[in-house]
Amino acid sequence: xxxxxxxxxxxxxxxxxxxxxxxxxxxxxxxxxxxxxxxxxxxxxxxxxxxxxxxxxxxxxxxxxxxxxxxxxxxxxxxxxxxxxxxxxxxxxxxxxxxxxxxxxxxxxxxxxxxxxxxxxxxxxxxxxxxxxxxxxxxxxxxxxxxxxxxxxxxxxxxxxxxxxxxx
Numbered sequence: 001x002x003x004x005x006x007x008x009x010x011x012x013x014x015x016x017x018x019x020x021x022x023x024x025x026x027x028x029x030x031x032x033x034x035x036x037x038x039x040x041x042x043x044x045x046x047x048x049x050x051x052x053x054x055x056x057x058x059x060x061x062x063x064x065x066x067x068x069x070x071x072x073x074x075x076x077x078x079x080x081x082x083x084x085x086x087x088x089x090x091x092x093x094x095x096x097x098x099x100x101x102x103x104x105x106x107x108x109x110x111x112x113x114x115x116x117x118x119x120x121x122x123x124x125x126x127x128x129x130x131x132x133x134x135x136x137x138x139x140x141x142x143x144x145x146x147x148x149x150x151x152x153x154x155x156x157x158x159x160x161x162x163x164x165x166x167x168x
Contacts, residue, residue, distance in 0.1 A: 001111045009098045018043035035109035064144040069093045080117045088117045130154045
């Protein structure tokens, strides 16, 4: 987002910039630029055309949480959602604003960072909790309909009395 803002919306040099950045964030599978909310550029380049051309504000799978990001003006997390690679992932989506020639702020589009859920959970100790005698269930409420979405749970999870911890 800082790169796009610094270049006043010009993203011609984004791919070399992101190629240099991605090795420092091994959990990030891809970064998408969506000027005007249409996905137009993806890094790394080996993702090819995967996911390009999506309108984030009208796509049924993405529009609710994209609109939430736009309304808040802040980074929001979506998912897990099925990714076009066949895996499940979390999407960090940030609305980007640039300054017009008159100096006022205008909506440019979105930067989306894709994190594959298996890599994210694999980087934590959550899978080792059962070895210590703990069961777990990680879930969220979907913003679109309030239904419960299970992200991960221990193999022997039961509905015994539980301890809940809300993560905001």
